[in-house]
Amino acid sequence: MTDSREKVLLPPADLAVIGSGQLGRMFVQAAQRMGYRAGVLSTTEDAPAAQVANWTVIGPPDRLAALRAVCEKAEGVTVEFENVSAPALRWLARRRIVRPGWRTVWTCQNRLREKTFLTRHGIPHAPWRPVRTVDELEAAGRGLGLPLILKTASSGYDGKGQVLVHEAGDLPTAWVSLGRVPCVAEGWVEFAAEVSVVVARGRGGEAVAYPVGLNQHERHILDTTVMPAPVGPIVTQEARSMALAVAQSLGTEGVLCVEFFLKQDGRLLVNEIAPRPHNSGHLTIEASVTSQFEQQVRALCGLPLGREDLATPAAMANLLGDIWIEAGGEPRWDAALRRDPGVKVHLYGKRRPATGRKMGHLTVIDPDPQNALARVRSARRALVHG
Structure with missing residues (x-):
């Protein structure tokens, strides 16, 4: 050894x-x-x-x-x-x-362990209860109120493995639909926006936090990200500080993403932790001095981390298999690139498009982040409509 x-x-x-x-x-x-x-x-x-x-x-x-x-x-x-x-x-x-170590992955791959970690370290998050028995299911309904979201403790992503419950009488049915496996029940959070912060942390505790990304979801799947998020300097500083605190408390080495709910009153609640590069950080390939993937290499190899700041604002739009289906075949790449020569295309080499399947993404850099978002959305529409 x-x-x-x-x-x-x-x-x-x-x-x-x-x-x-x-x-x-x-x-x-x-x-x-x-x-x-x-x-x-x-x-x-x-x-x-x-x-x-x-x-x-x-x-x-x-x-x-x-x-x-x-x-x-x-x-x-x-x-x-x-x-x-x-x-x-x-x-x-x-x-x-x-890198990351097995403890980081073990904690983040199970929502019960992840929520317990957040609670133990005093990191703000949505109210929750464990659901492993009928008694705990009933207690969750009483303690959290309704509506609530029931989520499987493991193997859930992009909205899979979760059910929104509006009525107390629907709780047993919802748990049965999830296979009666261990779950977490989360209290409903009225939020103004969803944001995320990618963090890179080296072996000696050196850590950097990328600018905050503003995320839009469709059908529980990330649709677009714009960075930097237009959330103001106080929320920006708090989100980055909280993400760094999560990485430090986990003792992670590598790249990690913290997803937040931003409430109307400006409070941030941690929603989920991903102990690896994240979809919302893909735009760092073009927009950042050092991409999230280069940081992953540096952290793994024990090299100094790179600069995390943006060279320019940017926006990213996911390309789902729905685009291929709506276009009736290969998307109109020529139309999208002719409309905006600044668009960057990333395809993942997946052979079979399917509804909700991530096939690639588009990135646009622009001095105005909202203009970047408008341009990337326009380019994506052109893939179907020309």
């Missing part, structure tokens, strides 16, 4: 990412630009990250043979999503540099 916590990984060292979706793809591309070799642990050969990786290990992320193969190829390991086996990360960490 190797104790390599203090080791700095320099190019052309081999790095690995567990998971092979679009976040893994962009990590691999950032690592390669810096001169590293980058591979993936993937369940399929044609996944987005595997398409661009230097090498691929095929197998489930909790299979010992696959983990051993990753150890043979890579000196440093990171993750692209939180639903990774914590015991697998702990096994890897005894042999290789692993």
